[in-house]
Amino acid sequence: MTAGVTARWGVPAFDLPPTAPGTGPFTSRAFLETWWAHRSRPDDELMLVACDDALLPLLRRADLVAFLGEQDLTDYHSPRGDDLTEVTRSLVAAADPGWQFSFNSVPEPAASLLQAALDASGVAATTTRRQAAAVIDLPATHDAYLEGIGKKQRHETRRKRRRFAEELGKPRLERRSGDEAVATFAAMHRLSPGDKALFMSSQMEGFFAGLHRDAGAVIDVVCGDGGEPVAAGFGFEDATGYYLYNSAFDPDAGAGSPGVVLVSLLIERAVTEGKAVFDFLKGDEPYKFRLGARERPLFEVTGRFGASP
Structure with a gap:
């Protein structure tokens, strides 16, 4: 399957494992399609960038490209698959140079792999730690x-x-x-x-x-x-x-x-x-850590498609 952008929910790449393991339902077709049905806006454009090896489940809202699912309701964002090179190149080819991107709530190793794929595609990106989930190792x-x-x-x-x-x-x-x-x-x-x-x-x-x-x-x-x-x-x-x-x-x-x-x-x-884990998801409430949780850092990868490294 050649990488491309589709609005068809049935892409086989949803069957690939998430790039960041331990992300629960939040990268699944079922969760994201439910979010889209209830929370998307009329002018949002569904952008599923897929190939045999990977999937970027995205939307475009005006001139901003982001992962599907607002960050207050979607505790983890991640691509699916372990080689993001081809899908990222396809995304860059389809994007208007004036569009910005903001990929938030991304745990490792997905954040680093996404940054590397954007770099390899000739797009400048910045990765910044923003939030954390709270996870108990049981x-x-x-x-x-x-x-x-x-x-x-x-x-x-x-x-x-x-x-x-x-x-x-x-x-x-x-x-x-x-x-x-x-x-x-x-x-x-x-x-x-x-x-x-x-x-x-x-x-x-x-x-x-x-x-x-x-x-x-x-x-x-x-x-x-x-x-x-x-x-x-x-x-x-x-x-x-x-x-x-x-x-x-x-x-x-x-x-x-x-x-x-x-x-x-x-x-x-x-x-x-x-x-193996009990995941409190996002939030730094003290009680979570009194109950044995550790922080799981979450990152935001941002930039503009027309900007070169």
């Missing part, structure tokens, strides 16, 4: 995980579970699915304080419903003795990891720390299932 057992987070945090995790049990009953983690599960999650999200409640508009709920229906997103809830959900996690999972995309809890149950208990139960289950 051990073989939950006891080993608790040992690794230290005495203070281990005590706090156990204390929060005891407090939950005292207030709400023994916590249970349950997998839910279907329209009702999405509605429960969205309604709980709207109970959040401040801007977080405003995030879950009807349009955003439709996007989350699409991710659950078409892109493999899973919904887990924590219940007490009453059987009603008091916290919910919206995430993705694959053979190697769980990716916590969003979460919410019922503020009326706040005395039982349901959000904290939700995360601790999700981590415990990921360990039990033999996952």
